[in-house]
Amino acid sequence: MAHTVSIIGLQSIGLIEPGDNVSKKICEAADSENVKLLDDDVIVVSQKIVSKAEGELVDISTIKPGAKARAVAKRTKKSSQLLELILRDSAKILRVEKRTIIVKRKDGLICLNAGVDKSNVNGATIYARLPRNADRSAQKLRAELEQLSGRKIAVIIADTYSRPSRLGQVEFAIGISGIDPVIDYRGKRDLFGYELKFKYVAIADEIAAAAELVMGQGTEAIPVAIIRGLSRLQRTDKAGLSKKLSLGRQKDLFRRIL
């Protein structure tokens, strides 16, 4: 028999406002859509609704930009207020172009605009920042969802990322709770008994990418997907799991060659 994994997009979550209880809304939506949570389900939640629920929304019209933000803004098509917001989460600016700033965030992530984003946020001058600590947000969601459902589940918070040397964006796992983000095949055997030397699968990123297949980016309004039927999950209760996926420069084989 075929081995099937299901990506189940919840369509009745509705809009999320600051202070909303996301886990309760997930359970209610799952109930009303006849999708009971099961053991080993991985619940993928879009970064945007976590940021909204945690109140990480900023009205940039209230921001007084500093000298650096004003200077950088001149080299772009962005306002100095938006630049000020981006700089607040940035440790270092890596590139400035008309429409794009690439930074290394204070938490180590290299990404566009420090993750500050306008899409699906209401109000012409309101922008969402990333959750303060997405692993902690994932841990909280998991604890609540396990409590509400009585099931052992995992949670991944997913966000959209541009990639070096590859066109288009995919979802990455930026907050993780309950499963190891990578599967280490090194030392395992292949079909013919030979040792696998270099296989270290970023399963959390693959799960996030799979979830996007139902979640979409625009008016689809599916901010939560349940990934069901995965057979290779390695459960863990460790904290700070997403850090494992973010390579420091010394460990990055592609450093200085692109």
Added chain:
Amino acid sequence: MAHTVSIIGLQSIGLIEPGDNVSKKICEAADSENVKLLDDDVIVVSQKIVSKAEGELVDISTIKPGAKARAVAKRTKKSSQLLELILRDSAKILRVEKRTIIVKRKDGLICLNAGVDKSNVNGATIYARLPRNADRSAQKLRAELEQLSGRKIAVIIADTYSRPSRLGQVEFAIGISGIDPVIDYRGKRDLFGYELKFKYVAIADEIAAAAELVMGQGTEAIPVAIIRGLSRLQRTDKAGLSKKLSLGRQKDLFRRIL
């Protein structure tokens, strides 16, 4: 109702030998596992079985390494024969480390060991190269599968890639037929009517990553997955689709900053 996408891994494909008819084996496996192909199914096929069926297997013990291969091999733990095979598909060597060579292939792909790989290949000195033209392989598979099934489908050939600044490997789409590899959201509206400025989703890579969730890397022996229920596919009959995903240096926002 929840919107569900299914990732269906075919378990009865069996081992593939040079000259095998992969599309016939896919249809037979789908039949025997009670998975009838449907319109708009995306069939994800692992690069390894395509390479095997196309005879892209090389016994490196028969290779006489040139001077460059011998020189580079000394800086690694690889044999000069294996280096010679890697160099045959390479336009430029970008990095040499003990266990890893990063090259720009003649077809433009930047990857480890030029895609030459030992895993799941029988014979201690036999290695698989990438298909000569994976888009053409995908086109051929699609034509045959559509003929055999009477359905309009798409085909993606997936291979495992390491990524800059991110730990672990994921599957990328290296051969594509039947669907546009990216979905362009620019100019579309979000939930609140604001224009999306920077959303260009690499759906083909997300589909390849999703397929890995059932395919695995070692003894799972699931080299084919059917992705069913996708609602955002943009059909196309264009050739050379995977080229679109491979960014040249000038267009790579991350060039020279990692």
